[in-house]
Amino acid sequence: MPPTDDVPFDGDGIIHDYIDKYSNWGRWGEDDQLGALNHVGPEQVRAAAALVRQGRVVSMTLPLDLKGPQSGGFRANPLNMMTATGTDYVAGKQDPLPGGFGPSKGFGFADDVLVAPNQAGSQWDGLAHIFWKGKMYNGFDAGHVTASGAGRCGIEVTQTSFVMRGVLLDVARHKGVDCLDPGYTITADDLDATAARQGVEVRTGDALIVRTGMTETRRGDWGDYNGGPAPGLSLHTAPWLHAHDVAALATDTWGCEVRPNEIDLFQPLHVVALVHMGIPFGEIWDLQAIGADCAADGVYEFMLTAPTLPITGAAGSPLNALAIK
Numbered sequence: 001m002p003p004t005d006d007v008p009f010d011g012d013g014i015i016h017d018y019i020d021k022y023s024n025w026g027r028w029g030e031d032d033q034l035g036a037l038n039h040v041g042p043e044q045v046r047a048a049a050a051l052v053r054q055g056r057v058v059s060m061t062l063p064l065d066l067k068g069p070q071s072g073g074f075r076a077n078p079l080n081m082m083t084a085t086g087t088d089y090v091a092g093k094q095d096p097l098p099g100g101f102g103p104s105k106g107f108g109f110a111d112d113v114l115v116a117p118n119q120a121g122s123q124w125d126g127l128a129h130i131f132w133k134g135k136m137y138n139g140f141d142a143g144h145v146t147a148s149g150a151g152r153c154g155i156e157v158t159q160t161s162f163v164m165r166g167v168l169l170d171v172a173r174h175k176g177v178d179c180l181d182p183g184y185t186i187t188a189d190d191l192d193a194t195a196a197r198q199g200v201e202v203r204t205g206d207a208l209i210v211r212t213g214m215t216e217t218r219r220g221d222w223g224d225y226n227g228g229p230a231p232g233l234s235l236h237t238a239p240w241l242h243a244h245d246v247a248a249l250a251t252d253t254w255g256c257e258v259r260p261n262e263i264d265l266f267q268p269l270h271v272v273a274l275v276h277m278g279i280p281f282g283e284i285w286d287l288q289a290i291g292a293d294c295a296a297d298g299v300y301e302f303m304l305t306a307p308t309l310p311i312t313g314a315a316g317s318p319l320n321a322l323a324i325k
Contacts, residue, residue, distance in 0.1 A: 011263025035278020149313015250282025
């Protein structure tokens with residue numbers, strides 16, 4: 001049986017109030033699986049493309065390798081395994097070629113296999129990732145996600161969706177620190193103040209990208225980055241996200257929202273904003289370079305391209321997030 005409302009918790013009332021007020025279930029039809037990505041249409045994509053003026057591309061993605069942030073307790077770091085190498089080639093082990101392709105005649109190759117949790121590094125949380133009271137986004141039953149994958153809201157439905165206007169709100173730089181303190185709660189006032197100082201506004205269909213400084217200051221010594229105390233968005237930014245019709249949210253932390261959580265419920269902003277508002281969460285982004293770039297030219301908006309891999313039935317996906325200015 002799925003969890004019920006029988007066990008009250010600190011903040012139970014505010015969670016239900018926010019769900020009642022800000023849920024997007026049914027907003028785009030009872031069969032909708034895109035959620036807030038519906039805010040991004042041809043008009044938004046054209047507007048994003050018009051932001052490309054300098055031809056400069058900035059990555060916001062961590063390398064996929066064993067030096068990543070995962071501690072192994074919940075997820076492992078990505079492992080790229082070589083199945084054919086240059087050392088094989090020079091040792092003559094690729095002559096004849098495998099697969100019945102005949103003599104190599106000087107031809108050689110390298111090949112490899114990536115072994116990684118879909119959410120090990122910079123990634124998107126899809127709408128099949130989180131459940132609440134037995135349901136995922138749009139009221140689809142959690143039972144749609146089986147050992148075969150997500151029958152509803154699988155990440156593959158978003159494969160053309162993550163091209164939009166990106167807006168960086170560099171809260172750490174606005175506060176004059178390299179990294180916000182662990183446990184720092186980013187409020188709606190912080191978002192507004194940062195936007196005002198940067199001279200940028202958040203519009204319908206934007207990807208809101210919030211820099212805390214955490215990924216860059218923990219790189220190489222991750223410690224309790226995964227699930228430990230972290231700066232992040234307050235649960236009480238949910239009304240702000242809804243009012244601005246944000247299409248996607250991304251940060252440079254493990255889980256986007258502040259930890260420890262503000263109420264006695266694990267990741268409550270995920271419950272309100274991802275499950276009920278349908279906002280995909282981008283986590284573990286590397287925002288050092290884009291933060292410096294935006295500070296240098298004073299331009300905090302850009303075309304964002306951060307497509308998912310079309311992994312059928314996946315609850316999340318690695319990405320290659322690029323800001324194009």
